[in-house]
Amino acid sequence: MKASLLSLLAISTAVSAWLPHERNFFGEQPNSVARNLAAGKGRSVKRYLSTFNKIRGVNLGSLFIVEPWMAGQAWEDMGCGDSKSEFDCMVKLGQEAGNTAFANHWDTWITEADLDSMQDYGINTVRVPVGYWFVEELVYADSEHFPQGGLAKLDRLCDWAASRDMYVILDLHGAPGAQVADQPFTGQYAAEVGFYQTYQFERAYSFLQAMTDRIHDYSQYRTVGMLEVVNEPAKGHANLVSEYYATAYAKIRESETNKSIPADQQLTIQFMDSAWGAGNAKTVLDSSSGVAYDDHRYLKYSNIEQSKSSYLSTSCSDTFGKDANSPVIIGEWSLSVDSDQENDADWTIADPNNTAFYQQWWASQVQAYERGLGWVFWSWKAQLGNDWRWSYSQAVEASIIPKDPSNAAQLANC
Incomplete structure (x- = not known):
C-alpha cells in the first residue's frame, strides 16, 4: 500500500458517512409509532417502535448479473441456452447480438412498476449487484466477454429509486477474475478463482473509484449511500483482508477527499462480515x-437440524456481529429450505398446511435481522414457477409475506 493511502487510513477516524437512520431518511413508516405521549399544552411527542428506520430491502438479483438457475425463461429468451454465465452467453452470441439481448433484459427484468410495487409492499431499500465490467475500460477486450451499455441502465435504475426516496446499496458482485469458482453470480463461471492477485485488485479499485466518482457526480445516484467492495469472497485468501480490504477502503476515501465530499455525504463502505469466514475486515x-x-x-445451508422447530428457534435467537463487526445488515436471506427436503410433505409449498410455518419463519427472521440495521431479501423476483421461497414479490402475492413488514412483530411468536 502506498504511503498516501496509509496516511489516509490513519486519519479516517474523522470520516463519517450516511446511513438511513442517521438522517431519518425513511421517515415515519406504517405502524412505526408505538404511541403518542402527552407533552403538555395539548402537544404530544411520538415514541417509535424499535423497528423504526430499519432497512427493509430486496436484492435486484439477475438484473445486471443474470443467474440462470433463478431466471431460466429470461435466459432462454435472450438466446443463452445452456450457457452457464453471462461471459459464456456473450461468447455464444457475439458482442453485437449479446449487447442487444442484454439491453432488452435490462429494460424488462426490473421496471418502474416493480419499484412502485416495492413501495406498496413496504420496501425502502434496493441492493443492486453489478460487475466490474460496467466500467468498460477495465475489460480485457481480447479475452473477456461481457455485455456493454449497462452503466446507462444503472443510472436510470438509481434515478427511479431516488425519485421514490429508496436507499440504494451498490454491490461489486462480479469481481475481476472471479472471487469464487463455479458461480454464475460472478458473471463468469470460472473453474478457478483469479481475483486474489494484486493486478486484479487494482482493477477492482479502479471500479470502486469510478463508481464513487459517479455516485457523487451524477444526481441519479443521490440516494446511493453504501458501496460493498466484494460479494461473498472465497475463504482461504489472507490477502483479501491485508491487501484488498484495506486498500479498497482507502481508495474510496481518497476519491471522496479529492472531491472535497463532506463527511456526512461520504459513502458507507461495506464488507462481508467475519461470520462469512473469509476474514475480518476490522483487523485492518x-x-x-x-x-x-x-x-x-x-x-438451508447451515449446520442445524433440518426441522421446522429448529428453523424457527434458530431465527428467533439469531445474533450477529461476530468479532465486533458492527453495524450489520443481513444482505441476503430467503425462505428456501434444505434442497434435499424442500419438496417433501413437511416443507412443500403445495400443501397449505405448511403456509403458517413459512409466514412465521419469515417474521422470525425479520424480527432478528432488525436488531441490526435491517435486511435485504434475495430476491425481488425469480422464475421458479409457483415457488415463492426466493421471490419477495411472489411471496407477498401468495399472502405469505404481509404488505406491511411491521406485522412481523405479531407473526413471529418468538
Missing part, C-alpha cells in the same frame, strides 16, 4: 468509521 479497519458489514443468512 479498526479505527475507520463509515463502515458497515454484510451477513448472509441461508439456514
Whole structure:
C-alpha cells in the first residue's frame, strides 16, 4: 500500500458517512409509532417502535448479473441456452447480438412498476449487484466477454429509486477474475478463482473509484449511500483482508477527499462480515468509521437440524456481529429450505398446511435481522414457477409475506 493511502487510513477516524437512520431518511413508516405521549399544552411527542428506520430491502438479483438457475425463461429468451454465465452467453452470441439481448433484459427484468410495487409492499431499500465490467475500460477486450451499455441502465435504475426516496446499496458482485469458482453470480463461471492477485485488485479499485466518482457526480445516484467492495469472497485468501480490504477502503476515501465530499455525504463502505469466514475486515479497519458489514443468512445451508422447530428457534435467537463487526445488515436471506427436503410433505409449498410455518419463519427472521440495521431479501423476483421461497414479490402475492413488514412483530411468536 502506498504511503498516501496509509496516511489516509490513519486519519479516517474523522470520516463519517450516511446511513438511513442517521438522517431519518425513511421517515415515519406504517405502524412505526408505538404511541403518542402527552407533552403538555395539548402537544404530544411520538415514541417509535424499535423497528423504526430499519432497512427493509430486496436484492435486484439477475438484473445486471443474470443467474440462470433463478431466471431460466429470461435466459432462454435472450438466446443463452445452456450457457452457464453471462461471459459464456456473450461468447455464444457475439458482442453485437449479446449487447442487444442484454439491453432488452435490462429494460424488462426490473421496471418502474416493480419499484412502485416495492413501495406498496413496504420496501425502502434496493441492493443492486453489478460487475466490474460496467466500467468498460477495465475489460480485457481480447479475452473477456461481457455485455456493454449497462452503466446507462444503472443510472436510470438509481434515478427511479431516488425519485421514490429508496436507499440504494451498490454491490461489486462480479469481481475481476472471479472471487469464487463455479458461480454464475460472478458473471463468469470460472473453474478457478483469479481475483486474489494484486493486478486484479487494482482493477477492482479502479471500479470502486469510478463508481464513487459517479455516485457523487451524477444526481441519479443521490440516494446511493453504501458501496460493498466484494460479494461473498472465497475463504482461504489472507490477502483479501491485508491487501484488498484495506486498500479498497482507502481508495474510496481518497476519491471522496479529492472531491472535497463532506463527511456526512461520504459513502458507507461495506464488507462481508467475519461470520462469512473469509476474514475480518476490522483487523485492518479498526479505527475507520463509515463502515458497515454484510451477513448472509441461508439456514438451508447451515449446520442445524433440518426441522421446522429448529428453523424457527434458530431465527428467533439469531445474533450477529461476530468479532465486533458492527453495524450489520443481513444482505441476503430467503425462505428456501434444505434442497434435499424442500419438496417433501413437511416443507412443500403445495400443501397449505405448511403456509403458517413459512409466514412465521419469515417474521422470525425479520424480527432478528432488525436488531441490526435491517435486511435485504434475495430476491425481488425469480422464475421458479409457483415457488415463492426466493421471490419477495411472489411471496407477498401468495399472502405469505404481509404488505406491511411491521406485522412481523405479531407473526413471529418468538
